[in-house]
Amino acid sequence: MELYRWDLNLKVRLFGEGLFNLLFWMYFPFITVYFARTLGVELAGLLMAVPPLFLLVGSLIGGSLADEIGRRPVMLAGTFSQGFLFLVFALSTNAYVDYITYISIGFMGAIYKPASSAMVADLVPTEHLRNVFATFMASNNIGAVLGPLLGAVLFFEYRQALLLGCALVLFCYGGLLAVLTSETRPVSTEKTVATTFFTQGRSYATILIDPLFRLYLIAGVFALIPIMQLDVYLPVYLIEQTPATFNVSNTVLFGWLVAYNGLLFVVFIIPVTRVFRAWDERRVLLLSTFLGGFGTFLVAFSSNIWYLLIVTTMFTFGELIRSPVSQSFVSHYAPIESRGQYLATDTLQNTIGKFLAPVTVFASGFLSPLAVFTLILLSALIGMGLYAKLFDRLNQMKVSS
Template identity: 30%
Template sequence: MFTQRFTGNLSFLSVVKRPASIALLLFLLVGFADGAMLPFFALWAQGEASIPVAWIGVLFGCYAGGEILATPFIGGIADRIGRRPVLLCSTLGVGLGFAMLYFSHGVFQAACVLLFIGVSESVLHPTIATVIADTIPGEKTRSYFSLARVMSNIGRAAGPAIGAVLVLHSLGTVFLGSAVALFACACLVALALPETRRAGSLADDDDNDEEGLASLLPAFRDRRLAGLLAWVVLLEMSSSWIEAVLPLYAHGAHTLTPSGVGSLFTYGALLVVVFQFPLTRMTRNASESTLIVASGVVLTMAFVALMLSSGLTTLIVAMTGFAFADMLFGPLVPAAVNAMAQDGNRATYMAAVSVANDIKDTVGPATGTALFAAGVHVPWVGGMVIAALAAWGLASSMRRSRGQDRRIP
């Protein structure tokens, strides 16, 4: 079944336009870099960096905090200077940061390097998504963003698997693997990616030459976008507790070794690889609000499973629920935001989505690990409540947004 699904996804790639196909390969490599590092980061911080559990989330926060600090000032820069130079600088910066992290010692050095990685990465994901949006017609963006998630999760599946081998040498070696993946991205951009920014877009007009937060973060001006992203932050923050806390939960209960944790995350990523695109096709006629509510229900059930047991079967069930909730919810947000944007501010709107993800990546791990330090089941109880509330709020926001679009002549 995996071979059939994977082959079907690859055959779909054959009809993708060249810039979009390169963007999909970039998602794969960036997914590999994240997958190789993230499952082992908390274990590295606890073991080799001697960071107390309650403070591990702070290092996670530094990683995302650099993105939050940088995005208001450079988040929409791809609308001004082009997609290609932004991607080249970003991939080189992130790759260099991962290499530096391998040689870092102590909390202060690690925090500074993670801030640098965050600043470099602040424009990476939104600009790759913008290349797809530049190339693909609007009515097909949801399918292509689903395919982008497939490619990203192929990387996320390979990353923990390779990382599980690298940690046999040392936990910090996974950072070198991530660095190699980002340098490969830089080579791909330099050698093969054409510029996709359209000449004469709104960003070229003199009347749109504003600077600062108001021009680069449309969430400050677009109330529909701001309302939607607020619920996105809450929903993704609760799901990030699984990513940040599950390795500590499984390791503390002596259920999984560090390599076992990597294998569990590989399993979750493979689920997305196999089922994301078929699931998107099966649900193409379902409303956005229905899919969001379904995602919230599945995520809540994953939290319930973790609250009941820390056994291997329960961890697999929870990871399965987390993966399917992500598949239902993930492609909706970039597609919905792209529908709100225009050619001249598309990268800026995608940067606003990135800000929401950065806030989630900062607040989520910090709160999740702090709650875990207070009690091993506290993150799962809190996650149940927040996931249910955020899914309901986001579904309502989507319905209101679509209703307003229909009333616009």
């Protein structure tokens, strides 16, 4: 689906979200360092374990509201609230206020995201969903590549100006959303969406009772654990447990691999998505899980920089081909009147994965690196088995119907 044919809602969001993500990645990678300096390393370490819980709750609330009151009002509320919170963050002189504000920014961003994804699913035909989601991801990852390079200087030297810039961009983006976008929520004749927090909980419980969707979530957790090791075990292994190569420190080497990972996303996510658009979801998810797990496993066998670039390419391509397909799968699997809630529930994979992925670091205290990488590969193989079981059941349902 060519960009010029996109609905105006999508064009506005592609521009606004891409610009904000650039600013987001200027401060996000350094926020833990900031709180470690202002609150102490031990307290900061404990406090930074809290945000994923708020992100999960915000996402679930946002998904339910997107189905109940519409995509546009939820996105407007999330955007303007984040703009105000960034303004508070920029003007604050108290570290604890900074932390509460940071948590709140993430919470409101999580409320925004399911409505944003649901709007894409509302507007884009099923056959084009992968390409459109891939375009949004490419735009976001440009910020993930450039943002940390700029933020390394701007965040610590001009933190207040950077945060004020984030607030200004969000207020401008919110204005564009208010003026140029329209509601896309499908009209439903049945009252199926939760109207209270209690019934919201029951609504999400109903989604989790769905055996096929629950199987999809569990498979996703095992598939994501290897992919998440780039931020979890790989820095520990490469920086502290391998010898330096090519006369560069292992810290610099790891930084190159992270930058290379982000660059691959920016350059290849759209063309790779187009290449695999003829593949069904079963083959794509099985291949991506294999590449992610086996590519990460291969890191154990050499610290040579050229070898590491090759295996980084392998596990990055696993993540590349997976992301748009997983979003499109949920978008067309979910009932249209509950699409926002299903997309919100889909974030459970990331949340649970982030909790389980650090087990590899704990295991490295008493297991050899090869044994740890074997556990990572085993997680991928379990994920592949569960995906195969999921699609076998889906095929059986289609045949029986």
